[in-house]
Amino acid sequence: MALKILVTAKRVEDSESKIRVNAQGTGIVTEGLRYKLNPFDEIAIEEALRLVAKHGGEVVAVSVGSKDVHEQLRQALAMGASRAIWVNQVGPLDQLAIARCLAKIAEKEKPDLAILGKQSIDGDQGQVGPYLAEMLDWPQATFASKEDSLESQAEKSKTPALQLSTDGKEITVVREVDGGLQTIACTLPAVVTTELRLNLPRYASLPGIMKAKSKTIEEFTPATLGVDATPAITLLKVAAPPERKAGIKVPDVAALVDKLRNEAKVI
Amino acid sequence: MGNVLVVVEANPDGSLRKATLNALGAAGAIVKRTGGQIHAVVVAVDARPLAQAVAPYAVSVVYTASGPSFEHGLAEGVTPAVVAAVRAAKADFVVGAATAFGRDVLPRVAGKLQAAMASEVLSIEGTGSDFTFTKPLWAGAVIGTVKLSSPIVVLSVRPTEFQAPAAGSAGEIRELQLEAPAPMRTRFLDFKQVLSTRPSLTEARVVVSGGRGTKGDFQPIEALADALGAAIGASRAVCDAGWQPNDLQVGQTGKVVAPQLYIAVGISGAIQHVAGMKGSKTIVAINKDPDAPIFTVADYGLVGDLFTLIPELTAAIEASK
Numbered sequence: 316m317a318l319k320i321l322v323t324a325k326r327v328e329d330s331e332s333k334i335r336v337n338a339q340g341t342g343i344v345t346e347g348l349r350y351k352l353n354p355f356d357e358i359a360i361e362e363a364l365r366l367v368a369k370h371g372g373e374v375v376a377v378s379v380g381s382k383d384v385h386e387q388l389r390q391a392l393a394m395g396a397s398r399a400i401w402v403n404q405v406g407p408l409d410q411l412a413i414a415r416c417l418a419k420i421a422e423k424e425k426p427d428l429a430i431l432g433k434q435s436i437d438g439d440q441g442q443v444g445p446y447l448a449e450m451l452d453w454p455q456a457t458f459a460s461k462e463d464s465l466e467s468q469a470e471k472s473k474t475p476a477l478q479l480s481t482d483g484k485e486i487t488v489v490r491e492v493d494g495g496l497q498t499i500a501c502t503l504p505a506v507v508t509t510e511l512r513l514n515l516p517r518y519a520s521l522p523g524i525m526k527a528k529s530k531t532i533e534e535f536t537p538a539t540l541g542v543d544a545t546p547a548i549t550l551l552k553v554a555a556p557p558e559r560k561a562g563i564k565v566p567d568v569a570a571l572v573d574k575l576r577n578e579a580k581v582i
Numbered sequence: 583m584g585n586v587l588v589v590v591e592a593n594p595d596g597s598l599r600k601a602t603l604n605a606l607g608a609a610g611a612i613v614k615r616t617g618g619q620i621h622a623v624v625v626a627v628d629a630r631p632l633a634q635a636v637a638p639y640a641v642s643v644v645y646t647a648s649g650p651s652f653e654h655g656l657a658e659g660v661t662p663a664v665v666a667a668v669r670a671a672k673a674d675f676v677v678g679a680a681t682a683f684g685r686d687v688l689p690r691v692a693g694k695l696q697a698a699m700a701s702e703v704l705s706i707e708g709t710g711s712d713f714t715f716t717k718p719l720w721a722g723a724v725i726g727t728v729k730l731s732s733p734i735v736v737l738s739v740r741p742t743e744f745q746a747p748a749a750g751s752a753g754e755i756r757e758l759q760l761e762a763p764a765p766m767r768t769r770f771l772d773f774k775q776v777l778s779t780r781p782s783l784t785e786a787r788v789v790v791s792g793g794r795g796t797k798g799d800f801q802p803i804e805a806l807a808d809a810l811g812a813a814i815g816a817s818r819a820v821c822d823a824g825w826q827p828n829d830l831q832v833g834q835t836g837k838v839v840a841p842q843l844y845i846a847v848g849i850s851g852a853i854q855h856v857a858g859m860k861g862s863k864t865i866v867a868i869n870k871d872p873d874a875p876i877f878t879v880a881d882y883g884l885v886g887d888l889f890t891l892i893p894e895l896t897a898a899i900e901a902s903k
Contacts, residue, residue, distance in 0.1 A: 330720075330721065334720040343720070411696070414693065434701075437719065439720070440700075441685055441689065441701050442689035442699055445686065445693060447693075448690060449693030449694050450693055453767075454766075454767040455686075457657070462774075467824070485769075491829070492686075493837075494593075494594055494775055494782075495773060495829055496773070497654070498770075498774075499771060500768070501767060511818070511822070512822060512828055547730060548698050548700070549729045549731070551727045555725070556718070556725050559860055559878075559879045560881075562865075562883065563881075563883070564877070564882075564883040564884070571895065572895070572899065576902075579881065581788070582810065
């Protein structure tokens with residue numbers, strides 16, 4: 316039972332970079348910033364590759380944005396995705412437009428599964444997965460995780476955490492929810508979004524990077540997909556978060572207890 | 583016009599989740615500007631008890647949808663009922679708490695409504711039709727002000743940023759007339775609850791969190807938490823290593839907490855973690871590295887070995903009881 320899996324590969328600012336507000340307060344300083352594949356998408360790609368290694372099939376990576384996103388698509392290809400789709404769109408995009416583009420691609424590609432990061436680390440919106448599921452009228456399993464830790468044997472042997480039923484019609488997902496872990500099964504096709512602890516993504520190998528160069532990146536635009544990409548969200552202003560005043564260092568436990576009791580009055 | 587529909591959430595035991603009251607607080611901030619009404623929707627196997635619990639909180643009408651397909655709050659099942667309530671309430675705003683349930687269901691509802699959505703909203707600003715919302719971007723490194731231009735907008739709000747309204751006279755409870763539900767393609771199989779006798783992390787008055795510095799030994803932290811009646815939290819490193827359940831992770835991608843007292847033990851203070859706790863009233867940091875970034879957000883810092891200091895602190899608190 317081969318699986319065709321659609322994954323996303325968003326380009327985001329490297330979380331190690333210093334994010335600062337620009338002088339106009341309209342966005343962030345982009346000078347000197349490094350970019351990378353959204354870490355949650357990286358986890359999605361890894362899970363898709365593990366599933367395909369076990370069950371056969373192919374992984375198709377999609378990214379929406381300017382030509383710069385080729386860097387992230389090439390990384391997905393170098394990790395092991397078979398081919399890539401680029402939706403060429405310069406300028407602001409919102410989650411609705413991205414989900415509409417992905418829905419059109421899903422209609423063309425007819426994958427069994429779409430695996431996306433649960434959020435991207437720039438906008439922190441966490442919307443595209445459920446948007447896509449609803450637009451396609453597919454079931455969804457957000458926040459996919461697993462019971463085994465990232466230091467477990469299952470993780471070391473790169474076992475997929477998502478379980479495909481023997482008839483290949485259903486996927487079982489352990490979800491991180493408030494208060495514990497919920498396990499659900501979704502009939503395919505379905506949308507899954509990934510949590511941090513689903514897996515540890517592989518690095519692209521040198522042969523992988525070489526092979527990626529000859530893999531194809533198919534190009535669309537929102538217009539050729541029939542999507543109106545006019546954003547319904549406008550970022551008006553960006554500001555530094557309110558700073559907490561750095562406090563004081565206390566010499567010992569007795570001083571700490573005294574401060575907590577008599578100054579902060581919290582114990 | 584300018585009505586708001588609040589999506590109500592239950593605890594695993596079926597009681598009203600406190601974060602819903604914070605979402606109602608956010609709804610209050612909206613109707614104060616629009617002059618509209620606050621409505622709420624309860625979607626559950628038996629919605630009535632929860633509807634009665636939420637009705638006194640400044641709600642005009644509580645819509646209920648009861649049925650077996652709503653068990654476990656699965657997004658596929660819940661979404662059509664919430665959308666029906668949006669229509670019935672003639673709501674322009676759909677608001678819920680940014681909890682796991684809200685983060686799962688609200689964007690799916692927004693998809694159905696073709697609505698723009700802002701996640702993790704921190705404040706509501708502007709007047710009339712000129713509404714804006716603030717939200718964290720880049721893990722809270724900056725705060726963005728966004729404007730949503732779809733006819734209906736959806737918001738998930740950060741519970742720690744909005745005050746629960748006072749209870750008053752109860753609103754009306756109205757059962758939604760729903761079409762027969764489509765067959766579910768999502769099946770619930772299991773829920774492994776992290777059982778704890780301690781208060782819940784997001785609602786506790788005091789939180790004691792441990793980081794990599796604990797080397798996985800949470801015994802001193804547990805003893806301190808017991809002495810203070812506190813909830814236990816953890817940094818991402820601790821959860822990644824499997825030392826503590828994922829459910830205890832405090833941070834931008836975990837739980838956002840704002841207790842009266844937050845004690846960070848052996849936590850370096852990565853921006854990701856700080857984003858999840860900097861709303862706390864008083865922050866204490868205990869770390870052996872005097873240059874750890876956590877000290878820049880702490881009201882009181884104590885430098886030293888946690889395995890010596892935490893038992894000492896626990897004893898001091900026990901002694902003063």
